Amino acid sequence: MYADADIPTEVQRALTNFLDIQAERLAEIGPELAEPVQAARDATAGGKRLRPSFCYWGFRAAGGDTGQPILTAAASLEMLHVSALVHDDVMDSSDVRRGAPAAHRRFEALQRARSANSGRGGDPVGFGVGAAILLGDLCLIWADEMLHTSGFDAAALARASKFFDAVRVEVTAGQYLDLVAQASGEADMDRALRVLRYKSATYTVERPLHIGAALAGADQLLIDALSTYGLPLGEAFQLRDDLLGVFGDPTVTGKPAGDDLREGKRTVLTAYAVEHASEVQLAEFDRLFGRRDLDDDEIQLLREILQDSRAVQACEDLITDKTEDALAALDRAPIEDENVRKALADLVVAATSRHL
Amino acid sequence: MYADADIPTEVQRALTNFLDIQAERLAEIGPELAEPVQAARDATAGGKRLRPSFCYWGFRAAGGDTGQPILTAAASLEMLHVSALVHDDVMDSSDVRRGAPAAHRRFEALQRARSANSGRGGDPVGFGVGAAILLGDLCLIWADEMLHTSGFDAAALARASKFFDAVRVEVTAGQYLDLVAQASGEADMDRALRVLRYKSATYTVERPLHIGAALAGADQLLIDALSTYGLPLGEAFQLRDDLLGVFGDPTVTGKPAGDDLREGKRTVLTAYAVEHASEVQLAEFDRLFGRRDLDDDEIQLLREILQDSRAVQACEDLITDKTEDALAALDRAPIEDENVRKALADLVVAATSRHL
Numbered sequence: 001m002y003a004d005a006d007i008p009t010e011v012q013r014a015l016t017n018f019l020d021i022q023a024e025r026l027a028e029i030g031p032e033l034a035e036p037v038q039a040a041r042d043a044t045a046g047g048k049r050l051r052p053s054f055c056y057w058g059f060r061a062a063g064g065d066t067g068q069p070i071l072t073a074a075a076s077l078e079m080l081h082v083s084a085l086v087h088d089d090v091m092d093s094s095d096v097r098r099g100a101p102a103a104h105r106r107f108e109a110l111q112r113a114r115s116a117n118s119g120r121g122g123d124p125v126g127f128g129v130g131a132a133i134l135l136g137d138l139c140l141i142w143a144d145e146m147l148h149t150s151g152f153d154a155a156a157l158a159r160a161s162k163f164f165d166a167v168r169v170e171v172t173a174g175q176y177l178d179l180v181a182q183a184s185g186e187a188d189m190d191r192a193l194r195v196l197r198y199k200s201a202t203y204t205v206e207r208p209l210h211i212g213a214a215l216a217g218a219d220q221l222l223i224d225a226l227s228t229y230g231l232p233l234g235e236a237f238q239l240r241d242d243l244l245g246v247f248g249d250p251t252v253t254g255k256p257a258g259d260d261l262r263e264g265k266r267t268v269l270t271a272y273a274v275e276h277a278s279e280v281q282l283a284e285f286d287r288l289f290g291r292r293d294l295d296d297d298e299i300q301l302l303r304e305i306l307q308d309s310r311a312v313q314a315c316e317d318l319i320t321d322k323t324e325d326a327l328a329a330l331d332r333a334p335i336e337d338e339n340v341r342k343a344l345a346d347l348v349v350a351a352t353s354r355h356l
Numbered sequence: 357m358y359a360d361a362d363i364p365t366e367v368q369r370a371l372t373n374f375l376d377i378q379a380e381r382l383a384e385i386g387p388e389l390a391e392p393v394q395a396a397r398d399a400t401a402g403g404k405r406l407r408p409s410f411c412y413w414g415f416r417a418a419g420g421d422t423g424q425p426i427l428t429a430a431a432s433l434e435m436l437h438v439s440a441l442v443h444d445d446v447m448d449s450s451d452v453r454r455g456a457p458a459a460h461r462r463f464e465a466l467q468r469a470r471s472a473n474s475g476r477g478g479d480p481v482g483f484g485v486g487a488a489i490l491l492g493d494l495c496l497i498w499a500d501e502m503l504h505t506s507g508f509d510a511a512a513l514a515r516a517s518k519f520f521d522a523v524r525v526e527v528t529a530g531q532y533l534d535l536v537a538q539a540s541g542e543a544d545m546d547r548a549l550r551v552l553r554y555k556s557a558t559y560t561v562e563r564p565l566h567i568g569a570a571l572a573g574a575d576q577l578l579i580d581a582l583s584t585y586g587l588p589l590g591e592a593f594q595l596r597d598d599l600l601g602v603f604g605d606p607t608v609t610g611k612p613a614g615d616d617l618r619e620g621k622r623t624v625l626t627a628y629a630v631e632h633a634s635e636v637q638l639a640e641f642d643r644l645f646g647r648r649d650l651d652d653d654e655i656q657l658l659r660e661i662l663q664d665s666r667a668v669q670a671c672e673d674l675i676t677d678k679t680e681d682a683l684a685a686l687d688r689a690p691i692e693d694e695n696v697r698k699a700l701a702d703l704v705v706a707a708t709s710r711h712l
């Protein structure tokens with residue numbers, strides 16, 4: 001049994017144990033497989049463990065007892081998250097993740113070194129992209145295996161799999177919407193709100209809560225209450241993340257300053273700005289937004305447009321409203337254990353604070 | 357209940373029914389999702405349904421009764437296969453699959469048309485790659501969902517999941533080995549044999565048999581017998597596929613003539629040729645192999661090197677040996693039903709014939 005306070009440590013331990021077993025299995029196929037295993041180890045290290053935390057506390061909210069099965073099941077959501085991040089970085093051509101090279105860049109460097117040694121060999125960029133696609137696939141497969149070998153009985157797993165299927169499809173669908181939004185070159189508030197919901201809110205908060213609760217046998221009343229708490233909280237989390245993607249400190253976000261502006265990320269923040277900017281601002285915005293070679297002055301100019309159009313304030317107001325909605329829902333939720341209530345209230349702060 | 361003869365038809369029906377349900381679910385997230393659903397419909401149409409057939413007959417070999425659950429479970433392996441093909445085509449930058457544009461090219465064309473209409477929009481190539489990565493992810497998730505919602509009870513699914521986990525990891529690991537082999541720019545017979553085994557033999561024949569047999573509650577004796585039949589057959593299948601990738605008729609393979617030579621695919625066939633070619637042949641081979649712009653004469657030259665080094669004959673001999681091994685193993689296997697024996701013998705021919 002584990003104290004509730006040790007979740008990030010125990011999640012790390014579960015991931016390490018699982019990858020140790022996978023490393024042995026893959027070593028039988030070939031020594032080359034040590035490379036993706038090490039990449040998976042590095043990619044699953046660190047992070048705030050938000051999704052495992054919501055899963056864990058959903059389980060406890062439904063009366064589940066702490067122990068190895070829920071910690072392993074919770075960790076499976078971190079594995080799922082790493083899969084999404086690895087593929088996302090390929091799709092966005094991002095160079096950096098959590099202050100380290102993105103997976104595809106890491107594999108690219110590996111191949112470059114190998115070619116330099118042997119004096120021959122293929123395109124390192126192509127190798128990097130291919131290897132990262134496979135690493136993301138492995139993590140997606142492993143997330144599933146971690147969940148169904150976590151130690152829960154078949155009935156509990158059957159209850160949870162409905163939500164696990166839902167979240168995997170929702171986040172992939174949300175990513176597709178996001179890709180369409182980026183590619184459209186246009187602001188579309190309706191689509192930005194749907195990306196917010198499916199790429200982030202259900203995936204980061206609501207479904208992890210549901211998976212944990214279902215493993216403990218929650219009734220529909222609690223499942224619904226967790227949605228009423230989790231959906232606005234998940235949206236507030238992503239709105240904060242969008243603000244940090246533009247205004248965040250690189251030493252905190254682990255990404256270069258203004259990265260989302262260079263990538264042309266179509267968020268609620270930018271959709272609001274486009275809706276409310278003056279004609280002159282809009283022309284400037286269109287000229288600069290999504291350009292890979294933005295310099296510091298140009299990033300500053302885009303930030304000012306987001307400020308002056310009141311898009312930043314609108315997002316801050318939304319975060320406040322949604323955070324309050326989540327806390328009010330928590331007050332009304334059928335949860336008896338005061339420790340669980342406190343943990344879920346603390347997670348509201350952790351998920352939406354400015355120093356995320 | 358279904359007649360055994362209708363497997364491809366019933367697999368198609370199961371895939372269509374499953375995608376109909378997913379289409380409804382995704383329509384709630386947004387009309388944009390109709391695009392990946394249609395791409396999944398097209399990508400799962402056609403094909404020889406080899407993996408579902410082996411799964412089905414593994415089930416019947418273990419005494420399982422035909423019916424909807426095994427047909428849906430068998431179809432889940434086709435969904436898994438489509439996931440691998442879609443990601444493989446991105447990794448290889450292949451333009452064509454089964455005579456139609458590869459998924460990433462299809463999405464690229466979609467985005468190009470959208471940009472032309474709106475007069476703005478992002479990079480169509482990047483959109484194509486990103487959308488195909490997500491489509492492959494969806495199919496990978498859906499394969500799992502199809503299997504565990506196929507109608508089998510939790511005990512049967514738990515038995516099968518061990519093999520389903522194994523095959524998903526093995527094929528991804530095999531793909532990674534293949535990627536390393538391509539990128540190395542060197543022939544390595546040991547690695548080529550491991551790619552043959554993991555990217556193809558276990559994935560196409562052995563594991564589908566195991567999944568079917570485990571769903572019906574097979575004992576270890578039958579599981580082992582199915583390996584003794586399935587592994588050499590799977591290797592023979594891939595050796596035939598490698599020969600067709602170089603010498604096959606484009607109207608039959610659905611791929612341009614000599615496509616594997618342009619991609620620089622490091623197979624047992626090419627590893628043998630490099631080991632046995634003369635110095636002059638080797639220099640020619642190194643100069644041409646893997647060049648994207650090979651013309652018909654150059655392809656013919658590479659083909660002659662593969663012939664003259666006796667690599668083609670060596671592969672044909674291996675196919676004959678392994679096919680005989682598979683048939684001998686089938687003779688010894690503890691399978692009572694003569695219809696099942698006949699079906700498994702027919703599959704040997706179907707998987708290794710020259711007109712695959």
